[in-house]
Amino acid sequence: MADLRFAALPGSIALLLDKIHSVLLSPGFAKDTTSASLWKRLESSLASISYVIHDAVEPRCNSHGVYAWLLRLEYAVYDAEDSVDDILFEPARLEVEAIARNLKYQALRCRDEFFSSLRLVLSLDEKPIWINGNLVEDIDVIAKEMDKYGFIKRETRDELRLSDSLPATSLLDETAIYGREEDRSNIVGLLLSGDENLDAIALVGTGGLGKTTLAQLVYNDEKVRAHFELKAWVGVHTDFEVDRITRIILKAPTFCSIEGDMSLELLLDKLSASLDGKKFLLVLDDVRNEDINKWNDLETSLKSGARGSKIIVTTRSQGVADCLGCSIRYQLNPLTEDSCRSLLAKSAYAGRDRSEIAMLEDIGMKILKTCGGIPLSVRVIGGLLRFKKSREEWCHVLEDLRKANNHDSISSIVLLSYYHLPALLKLCFAYCSLFPIDYEFHKEELVLLWMAAGFLQMSSGQSMETVGAECVDGLLKRSFFIPIDNSHFKMHDLIHCFAEDVSKELCLRWESSDQAANPQRIRHLSLLRNERDIPEMLSVVLHWNRLRTFYLIDSRSCQISPQALKDIFPRIRRLRVLSLPHFPHAKLPHSIGKLKYLHYLDVSHSALASLPESLSTLYFLQTLILTNCYSLLMLPQGIVKLVNLRKLGIKGAGLMQMPKKMSRLTSLQSLTNFIVGHGGSSIKELGALPNLHGSLSVSGLQNVSSPSDASGANLKAMLYLDELELEWSCNNEDPATDQKEVLENLKPSVELKKLSIRFYGGKEFPKWLGDSSFSKIISLHLSDCINCKSFPPLGRLSSLEHLIIERIGGIKSIGHEFYGVDVYGCKPFQSLKTLKFVEMSQWEEWILLEVDGQEFPCLEEFYVINCPLLKGDLPKSLPALVKLEICNCEQLEASLPQTSECCVPKLDNCDEVEKRSNDNQTAPSSREDGNQQFSTSMGSIKDLHESLSISELQDVSSASHASEANLEAMQYLDELELEKTPQDKTLPKIDGEI
Structure with missing residues (x-):
């Protein structure tokens, strides 16, 4: 069988031919007959190979000679790609530098003159030192050898085009689960029963049978969530590393934080203390190692949990179940024929x-x-x-x-x-082997990496990002990826192993210096954090001069010194991707400018205080990620020369302003932040960047020189922007009238989905906010706008689902203008799911609509927090509400809204609120629903009979108040904890079922 690693070769040849074609069409190239003839020979030989390459890599028996032929071809293709990049770089440099001097004519002339002297690059007499022999001659010979292997010619196809599109479906629907309801019920029953000290249940079955999926169903079950105080999930896989497993458990949301340099002994002690007396559920997924000693080290700490704690182990091996002492082995069986038919129908x-x-x-x-x-x-x-x-x-x-x-x-x-x-998807899929099993891919990150690796080309008017997103969707629809949500996904471990097979020796995930590697073939390298091995690994990488990807994974403390980088950069000049997150030093070496082919640079979460000016000579750079580089105050002025830059991620960086002339970066598709400073780019520079996608935060708006500059930003032309944040300084002292005009002129596109406005100092919001034309806004966040005295008609935003209003200090009354009901037939807030008012210090009244049922029909979560002057009523009916929280509203005297049966209010320091449940309300369906905390007086809860379970009552100051609570009538009360209870007070009679 032809080696799997060559299956993506047709795609590589197609990409190379596409590049050669663009070179041949370049202005001035045809004037040089020697160079043109050489490139046309190269194009012709590769085109003839493309007719048979699919047959050559077919999964059928082939001779050793075919393997050697494919190997030579693969090397030649990569070398030819490097040669094309050499040719394209120099005219790009000349053009950029001429444009920087505003000499557009000279830029075009420089480009033509370069191509007219191109014979220096690929003449038969000149051999660049990185090519072994003559490239054109070598590929000519490879093409001539095809005949002796008897390959069958096939009709050529567009290798870089994906298959015909299918009807749009939610990718999350691909995870539909069939035939496991009985298994789920059985496992849940096992978890909720028994009171042993520590019980382990093994889910045993062959790979691909759905053990992990079943464990996830159980893990997320509502009854299970309510039953256990703590939960954690660990993907174990090949190595049972106690240190790593313990860290993952401790980092789970319900546990605690840890320091990065803690020893294993301290970690286990902390785990034991965290679990002490608490009922927990731990899932150890895909356990393969049968080393009982490693398990014993972890088990000792786990035994400190409360009785009834459970462990679920998913494994393919009965031996693992024996090793971990699992008292229950649940053998998972294959799906029934009916379930298989339903599953097939969902996709096929x-x-x-x-x-x-x-x-x-x-x-x-x-x-x-x-x-x-x-x-x-x-x-x-x-x-x-x-x-x-x-x-x-x-x-x-x-x-x-x-x-x-x-x-x-x-x-x-x-x-x-x-x-x-499709050939393009084969290339993209193989690249994913660089990441470890269970890695959670982010869609945008992976697309940017594919783009940097050279897999994605603009096609039929589509951007590279769009093509990349279609590649992700194509692999999801074929179940090579498993969706987590709309932007994250994983690979099944069996699929991941297959990716390693097809990318063997081209892609290497290096986890220790003991791993063997062929430096002649390795093109893409990822390193998993292992501080002890990194110096030795770097000394080896020095000799991998064909490397295109250097990606550091799981590095919370990047143990690579500036000197090591200074030594490496001149040796790996072919690098396209460099990822060094958490770099602990203040500077990158100047020699990074040697990486002239670099397309992707990630130094996020680093201690960098500055970037070398040589970074501005990386003319191929497409992606620069500086997220959370807190010490980085300035970007190099020359960064505006990077005219191929498509992604600039600076969220969380300490930047004070943007470099001047940001408008030159016309290729930008994603700019996370734009900081308006005193000496940098004006906000109107944004007007030259209409193709921005995703999210944009514009801060420092107090530094906008004039409202006309804000108008020049032309935000309304940014049709692809989904999220926008507008922010002034928290010490905002600019005139309110100027700020109102600035915000009025910052009107965004009606395509916007999320909007946030912070520290705005105007007295009223702009007219466009609340306009019904913004029909796609689903989230609105208004905070710290201390001078605003009224709201715009937000009820007219027909798609608005989440509305958060915080610290709007000038608001005293919210009335009909908030709903926008002056428009005939307008039904306000028809889509709203979350409404939150926080720290509205002057808010006194809420004038409600007179007709019930027209406001908030879909509201699920409602919060009124720290509004001390609010009086009057709350909405009378919120039929969809499941979460209600009212805290520190001392003067509020309203009745609780009529809500759904499962809604359990949380009330704190609002004693005057009459707490009553709906007449038809029943008991909470689970302990989780009822396990709410109330910090209130006993007398104020006397009406909470059947509808609520209460877990905590604080400050019981008198026996008479305790009697008024009538706890005996609360037949659904599961647990009761009394704090600050005087010892001489008598408790009321409590129902015997508690």
Whole structure:
């Protein structure tokens, strides 16, 4: 079988041909006949190879000679790519520097003159030192050797185009689960029963059967969440590293924070203390190591938990269950035929009409039989079949599966699906092997890396980012990725292992210096944090002069010195991707300017106080990430020369202003922040960047020179911007009228989805805020606008789901203007799910609509916090409400709204509020729903009978008040904790079921 690692080679050849074509079409190139003829020879030879390359990498028996031929071809393709980059860099440099001097004509002339002297790069007499032999001659020979292997020519196709698009579906729907409800119920029952000191349950089954998925269902079950005080999930995988496992447990949201340099002994002590007397649930996912000594080290600390604590272990091995002393082994069985059919239909039949499905169903059932009831197999084969339109294509898939004759059905199905991937997706998928098992990919980050690696090209008017997003979606729809949410995803461990196979020796995830590697082939390298090995590893990397990716993973303390980087940079000049997060030094070496092909640089969370000016000569740079570089106060002025820059991430950096002439960065697609300073770029420079996507925060607005500058920013033209934050200084002393005009002129696009305004000093909000044309806004956050005395008609924002209002100090009354009901037929806040008022110090009254049911019909969460002067009523009916919190509203005398049955209010320091439940309200359905805390007087809760469970009552000061509480009538009370209770007071009679 041709080696899997060559399966992506057709895509690499297609990318190279695309680049060569762009070189041949460059102005001035055709004037030089020697260079042009050499490049045309190269293009011709590669084109002839492209006709047979698919046959050469097919999964069928081949001779050792074919392997050697493919290996030579692969080397030659990479060398040719480097040669193209050499050619493209110099005219790019000349053009950028001429443009910097405002000499556009000279820039074009420089470019033409360079191409007319191109023979120096690829003449037969000149051999750049990084090429072994003559590149054109070598590829000519490779092309001539094709005939002796008998490869079959195929019709060429657009390798860089994805398959025909499918009907849009939610990618989260791809995770639909079938046939595990009984298993889920059984495991939940096991977790909620028993009172042993520490009980371990093993979910045992073959890979791909759904053990992790079942464990996740159980872990997120409402009853389970309410039953355990603490929960943690750890992906264990190959190595049972007690240090790593302990750290992950302690970092879980319900546990505590830890220091980075704690020893294992201290970590285990902290774990023991954190668990002391608490009932916890721990999931150890995908355990493979059977070293009982390592388990014993961890088990000792786990035993400090309360009785009834549970551990779920997912594993493929009964030996692991024995090693961990699991008292219960739950054997997971394959899915039933009906469940498999439902799972297949979810993906394979998506978007097809009934007649198509009827034509394919019988073949689909035959294909299902090859899956053995394994959910992963069904998902992957379904992902393949959804892109096969005809019955004939489905029959070919069935035939290929039968030919495989492999007892490991998952491997056969994944292999077949991989070979049917478009060439572009093969390249992108193989690159993912750089990341460890269980790694949570972020969509934008991965697309930027693919772009830097050279996989993505602008196509049919689509940006590279759009093409990359389609690649992610394509791999999700084929079940090579598992969605977590709309922007994050993972790979199944079996799929991840397959990615390692297909990228072998080209991509290396280096976890220790003991790993063998072939420096001649390695192009992409990631390092997992291991401080002891890093110096030795770096000494090896010095000799990997073909390296294109250097990516540091899981580095909370980057143990690479500036001197080490100074030594490495001149040796790895072909680098496209450099990721050094958490770099602990104040400066990067000046030699970073040697990395002239660099496309991606990430030094986020670093101690950098400045960036070298040589950074401004990296003309190919597309992505620069400086997130949370708190000490970085300025960017190099020359950064505006980076005209290919598409992503500038500076959120959390300490920047005081932007460099002058930011408007030159016209390729920018993502700019996280724009800081208006006294000496840098004016806000009107933003007007030249209309293609910004994602989120943008504009701060320092008190430094805007004039309202006309704000108008020049032209935010309304940024149609692709989803989120916008506008922020003045917290010490804002500018005239309120100027600020009102500035904000009026900062009107964003009506395509905006999220808006935040902070520290605005005007007396009223602009007219556009609350305009019904902003029909796509789903989130609005107004905070610290201390002079505003009224709200705009926010009720007219038809899609608004989340509204947070904090510290609007001038507001005394909220009335009908808030709802915008002066417009006939307007129904306010029809989509609102969250409403929060916080620290409204002057707010006295809330004038409600007279007709109930028109306001807040979808509201799920309602908060009124620290509004000490508020009096009067609250909305009378909030039928969808599930969470209500009213705190420190001492003068509020309102009745609680009528709510859904599951809503349990949290009240604190608002004794005058009449707390009463709905007439038809029943008891909370779970302990979690009822386990709310009330800090109040006993007398004020006398009406909370059947509808609430209460876990904490504080400051019981008198027996008479305690009697008034009538706890005996609270038949659903599960737990009662009394704090600050005088010893001489008598408690009321309590229901015997507590």
